[in-house]
Amino acid sequence: MAEHVILSPEDIRRSLSRIAHEIVESNPTLDDLVLVGMRTRGVPLAARLAQRIADFEGRAVPVGALDIGLYRDDISYLDLKPQLKPTEIPTDIAGKRVVLVDDVLFTGRSIRAALDALIDFGRPQHIQLAVLVDRGHRELPIRADYVGKNIPTARQEDVQVFLDETDGRDAVVVLSTEP
């Protein structure tokens, strides 16, 4: 397996800063904003975004963690199921503006599951999507509002995001079977 680095730690830092600014610009107020990271790597990304926003707006935005294990549409095809973790959203999301945060946007099925999960929690006023990487190959009509980087990929390639909080380093790599 060959590993090809697409985003360096510096690239990631810049992308997140830009996304944080874009979120602030696009939302009329921060009062009703909630960042919800999708497990697993969306969670530290959401935390980092909240930190950025706090840095330049001086405002703390609540951060939650969403587990979509119970909403996946591929459950019935998987004999082995993902380990579930509880969803933790520290505030009521009814009427709020939620920004879903994930590391890689691919087929869009995870996002669809996340939308179902969020709506089961309450009725947000507005849901937006921020992703670090969009690699194309959508199977559902889903699009991201904020994208760190667009990376065209072949279907059988694997895009892997590594984050310091979960993996000990920051990098976005494409894994392919060709050297």
Next chain:
Amino acid sequence: MANKDSVAIRGGRILDPGRGVDLVGDVLIREGRIAAVGPGVAAEAGRIIDATGLIVCPGLVDIHCHLRDPGFEHKETIETGTRAAARGGFTTVCCMPNTEPPIDSRAGVEYILRTAAAQGVVRVLPIGCITRGRQGKELAEMGDLAEAGAVAFSDDGSPVADGALMRHALEYASAFALPVIEHCEELSLSHEGVMHEGWVANRLGLRGIPAAAEEAAVARNIALAEFSGTHLHVAHVSTAGSVEFVRAAKKRGIQVTAEVTPHHLALTDEAVMLAASVLSEVEGADGSVGLYYDTNAKVNPPLRPATDVQACIAGLADGTIDAIATDHAPHAIEDKLCEFDLAAFGISGLETALALCLTLTEVGAHGHAPVQLPVLIERLTAGPVRALGLARFVPGLGSLAEGAPGDVLVFDPDAEWVVEPERFASKGKNTPLAGRTLRGRVVATVYGGKVVYQA
């Protein structure tokens, strides 16, 4: 000039332990009786069986089996049961009277004898009930039963629970010089139990039958036999305590004999918990193979732990136990394919008996000393005949004496075979040995000079 009505069995190792015979040679059967035994005696014969490298012994005698006929013909008939016997090397079986109706009258005994003569493949000797209807309340007409041809009395399946009635039964039976065969079970102690009360029952959450249920009854019955001075035969002994009681009783000169089943000599209560195919591999209950609840291992008396098995083997070897008897108990599929608590008790044993018994000639998994082959054969031939005194009904039975019935078994002690119940001649496919590889295979069974089974 070969006599057409003669059979020669040549070149085998001839074991007639009842008469101390152990030699290589021939057996000649003429007109349905043993004509000669020795090297080179069967130079010519109408039918020749080559027994080179094989064992030749008297046809086995099973003094305890259930033919289910009349009344439970879906489980077995006299015809299928005797065919199973022949396949297992048995030329004489004594059938228990717990049929429907039970054999508690002359008519019942005559039915057995008549049906066996017409459809039976080997000799059938009927056992009559001790009590009317096997109800345990009143004595059956033992005189009538004896005259009709019953060779012993038993309520087997059930004990005679009432001590006073058992005492009277022992006394009354003595008038006909026939033994009382007692299924020793103290019902209040075994009440609703389904397997031996020990760690396996605890593990499986099944109600247990304590060893004391058998031993208390054995003790009572031996005391009554001593008191009445009559012959008591203890059916299917299974615990160390029971063997001890019988041993002590014999030492005191009490007229008691005993039998043990092949499964009580070779299997433990762990057979209930594990599938037969893994029994030999797994040492203990570490849970790795998964529980099985094998209803085919559900039997009464239940399979016991290794210490009891060892005691039974020792009792067999030293003569405390006179005979091996199969307690062949065939059942229909639906009687066993159900919850363990609800399953019928019994193992279909005629066709695996010999091979199971032969395992005793090796050093045991549980460390017992090997039982010598002649001793083993004695307990399957002369021993049972002696225990029930059957020679007075059939002179020479269980031996190869000149003039004895031409009942001979030829078997290969080393041949390995896999137990496939669906190929049993018995209608009862209920055996915990399904899929197991056994050593020791019947090659030919001769009954009255006729080959009734050949592999």
Next chain:
Amino acid sequence: MVQRATRGKAAEEVRPPEGVDIPTWERRHVLDLDDFSRREMEQVMETADAMKEVLGREIRRVPTLRGTIVATLFYETSTRTRSSFELAAKALGADVVSVAAGASSVQKGESLVDSARTLQAIGADILVMRHRHSGAPYLVAGHVDISVINAGDGWHAHPTQALLDAYTIQQHLGDLRGKKVVIVGDILHSRVARSNIWGLTTMGVQVVLCGPPTLLPWGLRTDHRGNENRALPPVEVDTNLERAIEGADVVMALRLQLERQQAGLLPSLREYMRLYRVDEERLARAKPSVLVMHPGPVNEGIELSPAVAHGARSVIEEQVTNGVAVRMALLYLLAKGR
């Protein structure tokens, strides 16, 4: 046969999602805890955490097992366990078919195996069964292709109860290793006790069994003829409750069936209560943080004094809530890909 609508993709084409932790769960049935590893138990409990969060929401439902049919086949009446399974199945969006075998074809003589196979033929994916005869679920599991969950068989096992008990203890006391759990009562006839013995010892708990000698299983004591005790994992046994309860982290009282006196196992309920009822005085000998548990239903005043049953140390009601979460976890883990 019910025709299932075929789905778009074959199972082999779907790759597990990237970066998601997929632990191995290879168990097809849950019949007893005797062969559960520590890791498997932890996996169930971690999954139950997520399920408990769902049960804490306003709308206690997720679409995970939509299209899955869970059948309950109960040969013993049981309101609490059956409703617990039904709620668990419904919370996951599954459909439930309940057969109360007393009222059904069983009385017409249909065998257990046939009844189970009928439910399989109707389309059940998971069969939850309770039966008064030990070993019944093993018989069924050997004759069907679907998953079987044992909701209690005779005296033998009640694995989901033991899982929820371990889960409840862990929620309060954290790591179970080295904790002392005393199980009091009719151990002999208790499937809850047996499954808990397996489950708790696997998690490293020191288990003490306490009850009158006639209600302690034979196989716990060494056969006087020298057969090893291999019935169950090593546990301590004491017939004296004051001594057994000393320093306990958890006291688990078992339900006493009132017929035991008739069977000659107990002289009287009065004596049982005098010697084995968990009251405040006895409880004071346990750790101050002690948990009081009971699988239910509680015989008011007999196994536990009312003060203890309803007191601050009692977690009996939590056991019930946790039961739904744990059963949801098992249904989730057992639901097969199609």
